[in-house]
Amino acid sequence: MDRAELAAVLRTARARVEPAEVGLPAGSRRQVPGLRREEVAQLAGVSVDYVVRLEQGRGPKPSTQVLGALTRALRLGGDDRNLVFRLAGSEPPRAGHVPMLVRPSVLRILDRMSDLPALVLSATSDVLAWNPLACALLGDFSVLPPMRRNLVRERFLGDGLGRVRLSEEDEERTAAHCVGCLRTARARYPDDRDLDRLIAELRSGSGRFDELWRIGRSSTISATTLTVEHPVLGPLTLDCDTLLVPDVDQTVVIYSAAPGTPAAATLDRLRVV
Incomplete structure (x- = not known):
């Protein structure tokens, strides 16, 4: 697991997602581009502290279920999703394997x-x-x-x-x-x-x-x-x-x-x- 690179990729991906893309109001008090960590946590079904630790390069190895939820919340395409899985030390989902990720x-x-x-x-x-x-x-x-x-x-x-x-x-x-x-x-x-x-x-x-x-x-x-x-x-x-x-x-x-x-x-x- 490459924690530092995974943290950088997750932070960059979060900054690219506009709130409207995931059905959230933009509001007028946003100080950073993209989603807040709290919003990513809500969309992925994990705790805010978990997202913070991953983005700071000190989190535990995420399960494939958590990785799937995070990549969906960040609206990552196939190549970017696979990169996140590999940086976390997991194989990306492949055809021919039982789907284990819950939407x-x-x-x-x-x-x-x-x-x-x-x-x-x-x-x-x-x-x-x-x-x-x-x-x-x-x-x-x-x-x-x-x-x-x-x-x-x-x-x-x-x-x-x-x-x-x-x-x-x-x-x-x-x-x-x-x-x-x-x-x-x-x-x-x-x-x-x-x-x-x-x-x-x-x-x-x-x-x-x-x-x-x-x-x-x-x-x-x-x-x-x-x-x-x-x-x-x-x-x-x-x-x-x-x-x-x-x-x-x-x-x-x-x-x-x-x-x-x-x-x-x-x-x-x-x-x-």
Whole structure:
């Protein structure tokens, strides 16, 4: 990671962006050209202090998700975006790889969902983003290393947060579907080495997964129901509906319950807890 050069590129890029380009008012009190650091932080979904440290050449190595958000906020084209990724010590996004960067507009949708838990999943069921209620319902994904924030991995290897409970009937009904989603992703992204490693780990670590993988069926993420065993509120059986973000092959999963049901009342309590 070339911190000094990355800092210079980010500062220069920020000065080039006019507020109107990103839907912000210009105002009459601007003392510097381009965007303020606070505005870049708002657009990218990071803290102002984080932007300050990057621009001063003393920040940590940014994740690819943060790099994607910053380059979008700064309206960088393909070549300039790739430069930022490489200066930060990361490979730029390439065709044939599972998209892992969540658009700021999708993050804003999560922020506005203040009364329902919601997640953003990649094509391989990696948990890419979540709102506070999803964290309260399913557990704090930030305590897990990124490679373990995967719902299929959690399902078959059981080394994640472990709050989802499946009946024997649900297990039989949904197991093949989960494996089929990974097989579909494997066909779409044949050059993704991270996906290959995930599948190899699941096949070696779970006989059930390996058995279903050898059957060879495919599937896609779809609506379902699940039961979450909350450590304070007890079991909640919720509907899980999905909204597709097709151009990046991602899914927004929203958890809800019908009005007037015990599960809906428990969700109301979850907001308080």
